[in-house]
Amino acid sequence: MFSASTPPPGPLEKVFQYIDLHQDEFVQTLKEWVAVESDSVQPVPRLRRELHRMASLAADRLRGLGARVASVDAGFQQLPDGQTLPIPPILLAELGSDPKKPTVCFYGHVDVQPARQADGWLTDPYTLTEVDGKLYGRGTTDNKGPVLAWINAVSAFKALDEDLPVNVKFLIEGMEEAGSLALEELVRKEKSGFFSSVDCIVISDNLWISRRKPALIYGTRGNSYFTVEVKCRDQDFHSGTFGGILNEPMADLVALLGSLVDESGRILVPGIYERVAPVTEEEKRMYEAIDLDVGEFRSSSQVKRLLFDTKEELLMHLWRYPSLSIHGIEGAFHEPGAKTVIPGRVTGKFSIRLVPHMDMSVVETQVKQHLEYIFSKRNSSNQMTVSMALGLHPWIANISDHQYLAAKRAIKTVFGTEPDMIRDGSTIPIAKTLQDTTQKSVIMLPLGAVDDGEHSQNEKINRWNYIQGSKLFAAFFLEMAKLRSSW
Numbered sequence: 001m002f003s004a005s006t007p008p009p010g011p012l013e014k015v016f017q018y019i020d021l022h023q024d025e026f027v028q029t030l031k032e033w034v035a036v037e038s039d040s041v042q043p044v045p046r047l048r049r050e051l052h053r054m055a056s057l058a059a060d061r062l063r064g065l066g067a068r069v070a071s072v073d074a075g076f077q078q079l080p081d082g083q084t085l086p087i088p089p090i091l092l093a094e095l096g097s098d099p100k101k102p103t104v105c106f107y108g109h110v111d112v113q114p115a116r117q118a119d120g121w122l123t124d125p126y127t128l129t130e131v132d133g134k135l136y137g138r139g140t141t142d143n144k145g146p147v148l149a150w151i152n153a154v155s156a157f158k159a160l161d162e163d164l165p166v167n168v169k170f171l172i173e174g175m176e177e178a179g180s181l182a183l184e185e186l187v188r189k190e191k192s193g194f195f196s197s198v199d200c201i202v203i204s205d206n207l208w209i210s211r212r213k214p215a216l217i218y219g220t221r222g223n224s225y226f227t228v229e230v231k232c233r234d235q236d237f238h239s240g241t242f243g244g245i246l247n248e249p250m251a252d253l254v255a256l257l258g259s260l261v262d263e264s265g266r267i268l269v270p271g272i273y274e275r276v277a278p279v280t281e282e283e284k285r286m287y288e289a290i291d292l293d294v295g296e297f298r299s300s301s302q303v304k305r306l307l308f309d310t311k312e313e314l315l316m317h318l319w320r321y322p323s324l325s326i327h328g329i330e331g332a333f334h335e336p337g338a339k340t341v342i343p344g345r346v347t348g349k350f351s352i353r354l355v356p357h358m359d360m361s362v363v364e365t366q367v368k369q370h371l372e373y374i375f376s377k378r379n380s381s382n383q384m385t386v387s388m389a390l391g392l393h394p395w396i397a398n399i400s401d402h403q404y405l406a407a408k409r410a411i412k413t414v415f416g417t418e419p420d421m422i423r424d425g426s427t428i429p430i431a432k433t434l435q436d437t438t439q440k441s442v443i444m445l446p447l448g449a450v451d452d453g454e455h456s457q458n459e460k461i462n463r464w465n466y467i468q469g470s471k472l473f474a475a476f477f478l479e480m481a482k483l484r485s486s487w
């Protein structure tokens with residue numbers, strides 16, 4: 001749909017050609033990365049070993065660029081059942097330290113959400129498979145593809161022996177999908193070390209709002225993730241010999257989960273909307289400027305009817321209002337077949353995407369009080385335990401920061417268009433900490449298309465997005481360097 005409006009100037013032309021010519025190699029590396037089942041969500045030793053293997057692969061690739069790589073031990077994750085599991089090392093890498101050049105730091109993650117072919121994938125999630133220019137596989141778009149696109153961009157300059165216009169740093173982790181455990185502490189520790197020379201931080205862990213038109217992101221929601229356990233006893237019961245004489249944990253839990261949100265998507269926890277920032281006129285105008293075809297969005301999402309009909313309402317409910325999602329029930333009998341069981345203990349999992357200016361500890365108290373009230377009304381003999389497992393802050397950028405201008409120019413060079421200026425309803429756990437702690441500005445520069453299916457079956461990145469995205473990063477380096485002279 002869009003083509004570059006102007007031929008790329010000077011060294012970029014060669015870099016772009018290099019990227020086009022070497023695209024099969026870039027896809028091959030992505031295939032190698034996708035082949036590692038680096039799932040950080042399921043807390044099991046086998047997958048933690050895969051995460052370590054993934055961190056080594058990424059470290060090797062960074063060393064291959066000529067970067068200095070520190071693989072920082074991140075300690076252990078404490079699980080609720082008392083078990084501990086190792087956290088994969090966090091990579092801090094740097095390439096170049098020319099004081100005349102700006103220093104851009106890329107943050108990305110190489111862990112993924114769980115995936116099994118049996119969940120309904122058309123291909124093996126850990127075997128990258130190309131169909132019609134779409135590269136299917138877990139992590140292709142979230143976030144291995146974008147991490148590699150940044151590496152591809154650097155590698156093109158290196159291979160051509162072209163001067164890299166910026167000093168580059170990398171912050172690569174393997175626990176993002178588990179809430180970026182241990183990362184906050186490292187960022188604090190490195191504030192006046194690794195981060196001191198950084199001019200801006202780039203994150204490419206989101207999607208466009210279109211299939212073809214690029215976007216820049218200036219805000220993400222946060223998330224507070226809750227578990228609610230209802231326990232009768234540790235063992236299950238036969239539903240014939242105990243059914244009818246018990247308060248069943250599942251019945252309690254289903255009632256609790258059913259009390260959280262109504263059919264219009266409104267969260268029923270009292271007080272939850274109190275602190276949500278009011279909508280401004282300026283903000284309303286901003287939604288109008290966004291080019292979103294509601295009909296196409298709905299049909300490509302394969303949803304019969306969305307909760308809202310207008311573009312403005314949809315965007316506001318994705319970006320600037322909280323939402324509550326119910327994720328699953330541990331201990332519930334969810335396998336196929338007709339097992340006649342009464343689970344003895346079940347844990348429901350739900351989360352609330354947070355927006356400015358909600359306060360996480362207030363949300364925690366409101367949710368706990370609400371569930372305690374609902375549970376007490378049932379007068380059940382079971383035990384209920386509620387805990388907030390993760391608390392992740394929302395993030396808002398300052399779009400007048402110069403890297404937004406550099407990114408816009410780079411987008412114009414590669415795609416021949418202005419980007420959509422958007423927010424994202426999902427969460428980058430470390431974004432706010434990075435911004436607040438290091439006092440460096442953060443930009444989100446996504447590469448993936450709206451239909452990439454993050455966290456879902458058949459996740460993909462288009463070959464076009466991956467390759468043009470690599471060029472976009474190369475163009476961004478150059479624009480950052482150009483802007484540097486005018487600071």
Ligand SMILES: Cn1cncc1C[C@H](N)C(=O)O
Pocket residue numbers: 176177178179180223225351390392426427428429
């Ligand atoms: C791990 N986690 C929990 N809540 C949010 C996250 C981060 C993840 N990127 C997401 O938006 O889903």
Ligand code: BAL
Pocket residue numbers: 142176177205206207426427428454
């Ligand atoms: N892509 C949004 C943040 C995450 O899910 O990894």
Ligand SMILES: [Zn+2]
Pocket residue numbers: 113142177454455
């Ligand atoms: Zn994700």
Ligand SMILES: [Zn+2]
Pocket residue numbers: 109142143176205
């Ligand atoms: Zn991600």
